[in-house]
Amino acid sequence: MPILWLFLIVVAIALVGYVLGRSRALQSAGGDSRNLHSLPAFYGANVALKVIVPAFGLLVIWLLVQPIYVNSQVSGMIPDTAIKEGSSRGLVLAEVRRTATGLDNAVAQGALTEDVARNARADFTDMTQRLKDAGQVVTSNITQTVLRGAQSYRIMNSSGYRIMSIAVILVALAGAAISLVQTNADYRARNVVEQGIRVLLLAAASIAILTTIGIVLSLVFNTWEFFRLYPASDFFFGTTWAPSFSGRGGASDLGILPLLWGTLYISVVALLVAVPIGLFAAIYLSEYASPAVRAFAKPLLEVLAGIPTIVYGLFALLTVGPLLLGVFGDGGLGWMKAGTAVMTAGLVMGIMLIPFVSSLSDDIINAVPQAMRDGSYGLGATQSETIRQVVLPAALPGIVGAILLAASRAIGETMIVVLGAGAAARLSLNPFEAMTTVTAKIVSQLTGDADFASPEALVAFALGMTLFVVTLGLNVFALYIVRKYREQYE
C-alpha cells in the first residue's frame, strides 16, 4: 500500500473522529453546549489529535528504522567470500539494492511474474538477461548471492511495509477509540488541544534548529575527514592555492589565505560602496524626503534587492568590467589587465548591498522617537546637526547590525565573484587584479570530476566551515556591539 494511501486513511479516521468526538461531547451534555467544559470543536480536535499524532509518529519512526534493519539483515546474509578483491560490503549491498529495484520494476512491467521474482534460483544468469530485456539497469552479471540478497531484501521490505500499514491504522483507530471513551462533558478538551498546539509549534522551531545543527555537523565531519588527508597548518597558513585535479599526480597546494584575502578584499570594497550610499539614502528617505517621494523611492530602491545575483554578475561582466577597463586599462591608466577584477566584483556587489543597508537603516532611523528630534530642534539645532548628533547615535546599534548583515551577505556572495572577479587565487594588494573568493572556489572544487574522497573535493567542506566560522564570528561581534550600545541608548 503506498504511503500516500496510508496517509489519507489516517486523515480520514481523524476526520471521522473529529465529527464523532464533537457529537459525543454534545450528547453527553444533553445537547446544550453551555454545559460543556470546552467548545464542542475542541472535543473533535482532541480526538483528531490523538489519531494523527501517534499514528504519524509511528509512521515516521518506522520509515526511519526499517531500512536500517533490512540493510543489516541483508548484509548479514552476504558471506565474506562473496566480496571481491578491491570491493567492499557497501558496494555489494548497493548492487543488491539495485537488483531489488530492478526486480520490482520488472514485475511491475509484467516482464517477470511475482513468483519468479521471489523464487528464481538456478537460472540466475538468465535473470540478468531478463532484467536487461525489461530495460532495468544491471551493471554486471548477477551472482547467486546478490540475487538471493535482493530477493530477501524485497520480501523483507514489502512485508515490513505491510505490517507498518496495519500497525499505523491500528494505532490510529486505538487513538480514536481511547479519546472517544474519554470524551464527556467534564473532559478538559481545550487544555489538551492547547498543549497539542504548543507542542506543534515547538516541533516546528526544533526542526529549524536541528536542521542547522545537522548542516554544521555534516560540515564538521567532512572537514575532519579533510584534515586527516591534508595537514591543517598547510591549509590555514598556506599562501598558494593550486589544486591538482583527477589525481593526476603531484600534491595539491590548498592554502586558504589567498581565498580568504580575496573574500575580505572584495567584501571591503563592496561595503565601502554600499555603506555610505545606503546610509545616506536611508537618511534622505527618512528625514528629508516628502511622503510622496518616499512612497515612490523606497520601493524602487528595494527592487534592487529583488534582482537575482546572477543578473548582477552579468552586469559586472558585460558593463562594469569593460567600463573600468576603459578607464584603468591599457587604454587609460594602465593598471588593469582584464575586465574581471576585485574592483569590478566589489563595485557591483556594493550596488547589490545598497538596499540591504538603506532599507534596514531607514526602518531603524524611523524608530528613533520624535521626542529626540524635537528636543534637538527645540535647542536650535539644524536638521543635519540633529541627524548627526542625536538621531544617528540613537540608531547606531541597529545601523551596525545592518552593516554587519550586509557584510555577511558580501562574504557569502558567489555569482558576482565568479563572473566579476575572475578565478585566479592570488595574494595581491592591487584592486584591479583578478582574485577569487572562498565561495567561488567551493563551487569549482565540487563541480569538477575529482573523487569525492580526495582532499581536492573535501577541501570544499573545510572552506565552507571556515566561512561559517567567520560569519558566525561576525554575527556574534554584531550582537556584542548592539548589546553594548543598547545599554547606553535606551
Place this chain on the structure above:
Amino acid sequence: MNDMSRVERQVDTNEIKLECRDCQVFYGDTHAIKDVNVDIEDKTVTAFIGPSGCGKSTFLRCLNRMNDTIDVARVQGSFKLDGEDIYDKRVDPVQLRAKVGMVFQKPNPFPKSIYDNVAYGPRIHGLAKNKAELDEIVEKSLRRGAIWEEVKDRLDAPGTGLSGGQQQRLCIARAVATEPEVLLMDEPCSALDPIATAQVEELIDELRAQYSVVIVTHSMQQAARVSQKTAFFHLGNLVEFGETGQIFTNPVDPRTESYITGRIG
C-alpha cells in the same frame, strides 16, 4: 553662585517680551487656534490652562516655530519677540529656537552622557571658546536646573540612566544652557511624581528671575502655584487672560469659572 536667590522678585511692571496678535493655526483643514491675542511678559511665569485638545500646546509650539517641523501645520498672525516678527522670512528658525528654548512633556534626554546633553546647545551655537568655558557653562546650567549636586560625580554617565524627575531637570538644564530669553514648557511635570514635580516647580520659580517662562499645564493647582499670569484656552479660543490670582478667584468668563471649578474639561 547663589546670587539668584538675592534677586528681587518683580511681579508688577514687566515689559512685554512676546506679543501675539490674531494668531491662527490650521492642521490641514482643522482650525486649531482661533484669533488668539496674548502678551508674554518678561521675567514672568505665564501659565496656559485648558482642557485637552484646546490648543494650548499648539499655541506654545508657535512661539518657537516648532510647528514648522509638522508638514500640515499652517500658522497665521503676528508673533513679535522684542518687536521683531519671528515668522518673518529673514528670521532663521534655528536661531530663534536658541533664543526661545523648550522643555517637553516627556523627558527626552539625548542618548549621550549627562555632560554632552547639557553641552549640546552651547556646542552647536559655539557659545564656549574652550573646554574650560564649556565646563563652566555645563556646571552653571546644571546648578540652575537644580540637579548639579546629584550628578556632579557622574557627568559621564548616560543621561537616559537618570530617574524621570532627574531627566526632566536635566532637560531644563539643557534648555537653559543656550541662554534663552524665553523658556517654553509643555506640561513639564505630567510624567513626574509629586516630589519631582515640587522640585521642578521650585526651579521654575527660580528661573523667573532671569527668563520669561511659559508653561502649559493640566494641573490648575500647579498654574496657581507657579504662575503670575494665566491664560485659559477652550476649543482653540483664548477665553480669558489675566493675573493668576484674578483668574482663579474672580474669573470674568463663565467658561473659565466652570473649568476651574471642575464643571467642564
